Amino acid sequence: MNTLVCISHVPDTTAKINFTSDGHSLDATGVQFVINPYDEFGLTKALHLKESLGGTITVLNVGGPETEPTLRKALAIGADQAVRIDAIPSDAITVAQNIKNHISANSYDLIICGQESIDYNGQQVPAMIAALLQLPFTNACVGLDLSGSEATTKAEIDGGHATFKATLPMVIGGKKGIVEEKDLRIPNMRGIMSARSKPLKIEMAVEGVAPTKAVSFDKPVVKTAVRMIDPENVEELVRLLHEEAKAI
Amino acid sequence: MSIFVYVEDWNGAYKKSSFEAVSYARIWANSLNTSVTALTSSVVSNPSVLGEYGADQVLTFEIAKTGFGLAQQLQALIQNASGVVISGTNFGKSVAPAFTALSSGALSSNTTSTPITISPLTVKRGAFSSKGIETIELSSEMPIICFVPNSIGVQEFPTACTVTETQAEGNDLLSVEEITIASGKIALPEADVVVSAGRGLKGPEHWGMIEALADVLGAATACSKPVSDIGWRPHNEHVGQTGIQVNPNLYIAIGISGAIQHLAGVSASKTIVVVNTDPEAPFFKAADYGIVGDAFQVVPKLVDTLRAFKADQ
Ligand SMILES: Cc1cc2nc3c(=O)[nH]c(=O)nc-3n(C[C@H](O)[C@H](O)[C@H](O)COP(=O)(O)OP(=O)(O)OC[C@H]3O[C@@H](n4cnc5c(N)ncnc54)[C@H](O)[C@@H]3O)c2cc1C
Numbered sequence: 001m002n003t004l005v006c007i008s009h010v011p012d013t014t015a016k017i018n019f020t021s022d023g024h025s026l027d028a029t030g031v032q033f034v035i036n037p038y039d040e041f042g043l044t045k046a047l048h049l050k051e052s053l054g055g056t057i058t059v060l061n062v063g064g065p066e067t068e069p070t071l072r073k074a075l076a077i078g079a080d081q082a083v084r085i086d087a088i089p090s091d092a093i094t095v096a097q098n099i100k101n102h103i104s105a106n107s108y109d110l111i112i113c114g115q116e117s118i119d120y121n122g123q124q125v126p127a128m129i130a131a132l133l134q135l136p137f138t139n140a141c142v143g144l145d146l147s148g149s150e151a152t153t154k155a156e157i158d159g160g161h162a163t164f165k166a167t168l169p170m171v172i173g174g175k176k177g178i179v180e181e182k183d184l185r186i187p188n189m190r191g192i193m194s195a196r197s198k199p200l201k202i203e204m205a206v207e208g209v210a211p212t213k214a215v216s217f218d219k220p221v222v223k224t225a226v227r228m229i230d231p232e233n234v235e236e237l238v239r240l241l242h243e244e245a246k247a248i
Numbered sequence: 249m250s251i252f253v254y255v256e257d258w259n260g261a262y263k264k265s266s267f268e269a270v271s272y273a274r275i276w277a278n279s280l281n282t283s284v285t286a287l288t289s290s291v292v293s294n295p296s297v298l299g300e301y302g303a304d305q306v307l308t309f310e311i312a313k314t315g316f317g318l319a320q321q322l323q324a325l326i327q328n329a330s331g332v333v334i335s336g337t338n339f340g341k342s343v344a345p346a347f348t349a350l351s352s353g354a355l356s357s358n359t360t361s362t363p364i365t366i367s368p369l370t371v372k373r374g375a376f377s378s379k380g381i382e383t384i385e386l387s388s389e390m391p392i393i394c395f396v397p398n399s400i401g402v403q404e405f406p407t408a409c410t411v412t413e414t415q416a417e418g419n420d421l422l423s424v425e426e427i428t429i430a431s432g433k434i435a436l437p438e439a440d441v442v443v444s445a446g447r448g449l450k451g452p453e454h455w456g457m458i459e460a461l462a463d464v465l466g467a468a469t470a471c472s473k474p475v476s477d478i479g480w481r482p483h484n485e486h487v488g489q490t491g492i493q494v495n496p497n498l499y500i501a502i503g504i505s506g507a508i509q510h511l512a513g514v515s516a517s518k519t520i521v522v523v524n525t526d527p528e529a530p531f532f533k534a535a536d537y538g539i540v541g542d543a544f545q546v547v548p549k550l551v552d553t554l555r556a557f558k559a560d561q
Contacts, residue, residue, distance in 0.1 A: 013489050013509045019380065026380075092345065092355065093354075093355075118376070118512075121377060127341075127342050127344075127345035127346045128346070128348065131316055131346035131347075132349050136316075136422040137315065139315070153422075155338075157339065159435035161428050164424055165425050166423070176483055177483050182477070212354050212355070212387070213387070215370055215382075215384065216382075217381065217382050219379070219380060220378060220381055223520075223533075226522070227538070228537075228538050230539075231540065231545065234550045237537060238557050240537060247441070247498035
């Protein structure tokens with residue numbers, strides 16, 4: 001069972017987000033970066049599969065040298081080897097193409113991505129990798145069972161769930177549910193020590209012309225002060241929701 | 249040339265986001281002086297209704313069951329396009345990137361505006377879990393927009409519309425074994441009103457009043473992350489940065505503290521009401537209306553008042 005887990009390097013969920021004064025990009029000053037939370041579920045799932053089926057877990061990131069601590073953390077959690085494809089991940093399709101190239105040059109049974117990265121919220125890369133490779137794909141994947149090379153996946157769909165069957169290799173866009181929150185692994189001392197000697201390989205990126213470009217970033221408009229309502233007077237709330245907010 | 253729009257159906261019926269997609273396409277097409285071609289499942293019995301929202305022609309076909317299969321069909325059917333619109337439903341989010349990869353297009357997902365400039369094409373989209381708004385430029389012969397449901401709104405553009413049946417090859421790479429839809433429930437990403445509750449409710453047995461409130465408002469129910477982690481509510485109700493992101497017209501938060509990760513997924517809501525015993529709860533800073541009070545007293549009263557209000561309407 002050779003699994004590739006794609007890891008996105010993102011600002012911590014508690015980070016205050018600011019942009020550079022020219023508005024072109026994230027101001028990373030003081031921002032702590034972490035493994036994308038969706039990818040943590042995927043990495044833990046890969047560890048569970050390795051524990052029952054054996055094999056190797058490779059973690060991969062498309063990014064600059066600053067993402068290596070995040071890959072080391074994934075190694076400390078239990079991945080066997082890491083790959084960094086050296087490129088600035090500015091556009092989903094160029095990221096997907098680079099990951100596709102890596103997959104084509106290696107052999108994986110399963111490619112686990114997170115449903116989305118919490119930085120650019122694209123929810124694009126996993127489906128693009130699958131489409132480029134013509135592999136089966138389950139998005140919003142909340143369950144994965146393997147029986148030989150047959151995979152049963154469970155996905156969230158609008159208003160419910162769907163169950164699919166596919167033959168490996170396949171790609172999933174995972175989230176909480178493929179493993180539970182309480183099962184998430186965190187690095188321990190031994191993991192951190194051994195991660196130092198695990199291989200982290202740097203691969204050259206194939207440069208493509210990015211079809212999308214961030215022109216600028218703004219912060220959302222802050223709300224005006226909250227209007228407090230007496231708990232004994234919920235009629236007032238209903239009136240305001242109807243007349244002022246026009247929400248009911 | 250035409251703006252193409254894939255119009256999703258649920259068991260043969262349209263939802264609001266289906267019409268919203270057509271409205272989006274019409275607004276874009278108007279700025280280019282071109283037509284709107286809607287692509288939709290042949291299962292739908294009344295495809296000509298899409299004319300009311302601006303479709304000039306509707307092509308119906310037997311749609312594939314998975315995102316990739318449908319993306320292949322779209323690739324076969326979309327010719328001479330000035331652009332493509334897909335609504336950002338769960339299914340749409342699988343279709344749009346697959347179609348982008350197949351057609352070498354440029355995709356803006358999580359889009360929250362109609363085009364700001366046409367040449368070059370720019371739109372706004374949510375980034376950093378609503379902590380940022382990105383203006384993105386799409387430079388491709390095939391610009392593709394996947395928009396957040398409820399961000400544009402349904403708009404009527406009555407248009408004379410033709411319906412033609414067609415067909416296209418699409419290859420599903422996995423088989424659908426089972427689909428379960430919670431009946432009578434409103435899907436969260438599409439809901440106009442969301443009633444959400446947190447750990448302040450103290451136990452799953454207290455959700456009756458939350459459901460009653462949702463019921464009188466025609467709302468979907470949601471919860472904070474710890475509530476789904478402890479198993480009081482199902483995971484698909486978990487909203488926030490790592491759960492479902494919502495942008496309803498009205499979001500009512502009961503017994504939720506308003507942690508930054510929770511706010512990240514709900515702050516795009518147009519009006520926010522917060523009920524919390526703690527006047528210092530951070531959620532009040534992100535709210536439009538607030539009540540400092542005990543949910544167990546406030547919610548039942550609110551349900552009664554709303555019932556009376558609705559009965560008067
Ligand atoms: C990586 C990461 C990702 C996360 N992602 C998310 C996410 O996507 N969504 C999310 O929600 N959280 C997320 N969290 C968790 C988040 O940090 C908070 O812990 C969580 O939102 C708190 O949930 P809560 O408000 O229900 O509970 P609490 O923080 O325990 O708050 C309960 C609130 O209820 C109030 N209360 C108590 N009794 C009553 C009463 N009788 N009537 C009225 N009010 C009452 C209290 O005053 C309090 O404000 C994430 C955390 C991490 C670390």
